[in-house]
Amino acid sequence: MPPEAGKGRAPNIRDVAALAGVSYQTVSRVLNGSEKIRPETKQRVLEAIEESGFRPNQAARALVTSRSRTIGVLSTHQHAHFGPQTMVHAMEVAAAESGYRLAVVTTGTTAASIVEALERLQSQAVEALVVVAPKVSVFEAIEDSSLDLPLVTLDSSIHNKRPGRTHSFAVDQYEGARMATRHLIELGHRSIIHVAGPQDWIEADERMQGFLYELSENDLPVRAPILGELSADFGYRAGLELVRRRDFSAVFAANDHMALGLLHAFRDEGLSVPGDVSVVGFDDIPDAAHYLPPLTTVRQDFAAVGRRSVEIVIGAIDTGSLGALELIRPTLMVRESTAPPPVAWR
Amino acid sequence: MPPEAGKGRAPNIRDVAALAGVSYQTVSRVLNGSEKIRPETKQRVLEAIEESGFRPNQAARALVTSRSRTIGVLSTHQHAHFGPQTMVHAMEVAAAESGYRLAVVTTGTTAASIVEALERLQSQAVEALVVVAPKVSVFEAIEDSSLDLPLVTLDSSIHNKRPGRTHSFAVDQYEGARMATRHLIELGHRSIIHVAGPQDWIEADERMQGFLYELSENDLPVRAPILGELSADFGYRAGLELVRRRDFSAVFAANDHMALGLLHAFRDEGLSVPGDVSVVGFDDIPDAAHYLPPLTTVRQDFAAVGRRSVEIVIGAIDTGSLGALELIRPTLMVRESTAPPPVAWR
DNA sequence: CGCCGTCGTGTGAACGTACACATGGACCCT
DNA sequence: AGGGTCCATGTGTACGTTCACACGACGGCG
Incomplete structure (x- = not known):
């Protein structure tokens, strides 16, 4: 039978468990790469996942862990085109490798539109923020908005304003x-x-x-x-x-x-x-x-900047602390x- | 007292309800713009929301409704730069207006990377898909992947292959x-x-x-x-x-x-x-x-294409059906x- | 005056997952 | 032989929201 057959509901962790003849918690352990599990059991669960076409429900996961695994990216439309595009693509790849996704929000240059962009980012419960196109007004808006997130900015002068919470990383302009x-x-x-x-x-x-x-x-x-x-x-x-x-x-x-x-x-x-x-x-x-x-x-090297900024920000999410300013030399x-x-x- | 004060937990719908002296269900109704609610009660709830700094939890909402309110965007990095960038920005704005967000995934051109991109999109539980940079191989991969979503492609020749489920919308190349x-x-x-x-x-x-x-x-x-x-x-x-x-x-x-x-x-x-x-x-x-x-x-007119494609796709999510091919004349x-x-x- | 429909609001359940803790068996040490 | 430890797995509960349904008050109508 085709994997997607059966009732309209998508298979969940319990369906997989039933199929593999284990408890749902065991399936959860396999999903989260727990050590304490017999290879043979793990194999059985993996097969059941495959057979049922199971796919973990991100919403449920986010709800219970209160972790969205989403990195916010604030970009300005103004400076569209090559640089930001390249950086964001590199960020997306790097994020996906670590199991994160991106919430990219592009904003205009007015204070109102920046506030609105931050609002959208917050409503997506991002765990960290990368500001791709740093304008002074963006940082003012962030200060005002009382949102407290690990923040990486792609410039080299702002970082000392929020010690410990902000990391700057950039090509040395x-x-x-x-x-x-x-x-x-x-x-x-x-x-x-x-x-x-x-x-x-x-x-x-x-x-x-x-x-x-x-x-x-x-x-x-x-x-x-x-x-x-x-x-x-x-x-x-x-x-x-x-x-x-x-x-x-x-x-x-x-x-x-x-x-x-x-x-x-x-x-x-x-x-x-x-x-x-x-x-x-x-x-x-x-x-x-x-x-x-x-x-x-x-x-x-836009791609390098994008990649590294995501690494930094994920590091900050995991450890809670950000390093100092880093700069890449241009050519x-x-x-x-x-x-x-x-x-x-x- | 500052809105974010108190325990570490973010305020939820019940906190708001307690503050407003109503049941949590009433708060939910206000949030979802229900008709059957006395203006005076609604006002009280709104104030409580404001005072508590409450922000609805998207994950919980997505879990119970099984609606992610996310539109997937599949773009190829290849054809980077101006066009796609402009379209995606327009899409993002249009999506936000309707309470949707975008999951943008850029893919390489190999079959494997397209499959992987679709995989990432699916894991984000997108409700519809817009293919920004249509390659033949992308559609082949979509056919194979047994994913059944409203699909808008930004070209003018594919639409008749999946009648009813696919909509093409584009500048007339x-x-x-x-x-x-x-x-x-x-x-x-x-x-x-x-x-x-x-x-x-x-x-x-x-x-x-x-x-x-x-x-x-x-x-x-x-x-x-x-x-x-x-x-x-x-x-x-x-x-x-x-x-x-x-x-x-x-x-x-x-x-x-x-x-x-x-x-x-x-x-x-x-x-x-x-x-x-x-x-x-x-x-x-x-x-x-x-x-x-x-x-x-x-x-x-890239911006027009982006905007309209999101309108179409949201319409398809709501009504379940897609219109015919539409074309914009270039200049x-x-x-x-x-x-x-x-x-x-x- | 009693019945019914409507309005506004409240109560119970469910969504799918992860965490804390409980359980039972195998093994080791004394 | 008994107790302790570790391993592999299972059970209960919570996360925050919406949906289905229940309920009381009110008004209109026969």
Whole structure:
């Protein structure tokens, strides 16, 4: 007979027990990998599970253990696309390996929508939280919301605000920005502009800080960064504005999409990259190697971040304590969008 | 006193009942929006809920109703990035509005990983399934897996295989491909090559069929499409190969990433776009408007697809029946990567 | 004036599992 | 031989909610 036959009800632990000729508790033990069980009995139970098509009821399990085995993921839609997508996928795989699942909630940027996202997460009884796209306002909302969970944030500056309960883990944005800037300086650029992301966005801010630090370290003039969204559209508009000023020989963009917009604007206005101006991006999305020209950028290992963040958070659930800040070094990918400045700028 | 104070246990329905001076069943009725309840009592219960910080236990609810209120989403990592990301976000919002949540599982392309993904979905007791990235092998695996759920697939050709239980809903890929091809033909191109996606990928296949149909409709010579991954890397390699052949004046790429790779290859080999060759993409990802040159492409309303698919699937859960195939028309975005063919090709 | 229907509310059971504890047998040590 | 220990397995109960049903009060109607 087919496994799913019989009455409409799904088989439960007692059906399996009856089939195997043991008590339901024995089945439960097999399910939970208890040691104290005779291999022969275990085998019989396993066969009964197979035969009946039994599948443990997560709801019942969650109810009695008061453990949801769910990790909440808070992501912002804003910064959609490659990075978060890759991280979340890696997180999902890592979570599944440890018997956890993910509750992914994407939120807008307004305070109200963040609160609402936290609400949804709480109603799913998540045991821990990973904040993928850390904005300052997200943390403010979390502080306010009196929810007390192990929290991993994918940035490198918040962790000291909630000692013991918060763990930061991330690619070192600050260092990445310094690498990008240093690369331009080593090529001979002395007038470098930064097109930055929104400043309430922690990563964007760190990239800017890294940029500014490296500039002052080398006694170079600091010009105010241009602030905007992390999109190609904004990069394009910023590029047009920059062309009018013409007071720079290199631009460091806060991400690759912005850099693409800059490339577009510069081409439209007759500026050659890297002949007239050099451009560096951040992220190394798969398309970046095919931009015209192929983009010099800072590569982040998104998958590693996703994987590790889940490991950390599961560790925190089990042990109750979180470690310190960890950082992954990014890599500079030098391609064709950077070159020494034109003679006029040396 | 703070809402979360007291013993370690979270407040339950009985605590609320005691606080409001009613029975637990009355609280349950308020929670479920029952009609038969005096407004005054309801008010009192609501206040007690507020005061105690009560939050209904989803696990208990799921256990007794045997309803998980979870919609499974099966996505493939392969085709990561913009489209799926946008759809899933829209789905999540739409689901939350109706009190559902999403269980997103991303799978690789091997049969084993698809089976494993379905397994994970089943263990989460999803009530319905939306297949975001439909591959032929996914449906084969679903057929084999004896799981019987309302199923919405985001493509337009599978739906008649499981009448009544499956609903297809999608942007009309076939029509989109015809629009793109027709655009090239109207510009005067007579030798058009298609760089196609993997053929076990239903959408990619439909795009190819649309392309082929439009060609034969216009009595144009059909050259074998180049098959490969939907990535810029592959587009680049295909582009290099195409340049060697030089037997075309236009290329229709199966997605924007591929088109970007083509642009890169053509530039590397000294071919001007659209001067020497025209290029059309598919998807209209946000970057496409900033490619060099800005890409003519077919826009899909991903958010609408995501939203509607959840509506359909929830309707199916409630009523038990699914409607017929629905299609959304895409839009052709004409930008600068297409122009009439050079004189030699007319 | 008694009956019935309706409204608002309460009581008992059930969902499927894991935990705490109980049981019975085999074995070892003294 | 007796007691203690460990092993393998079984029994009772609790988790928090909803469903089916029961119940009292009230009003309308014959």
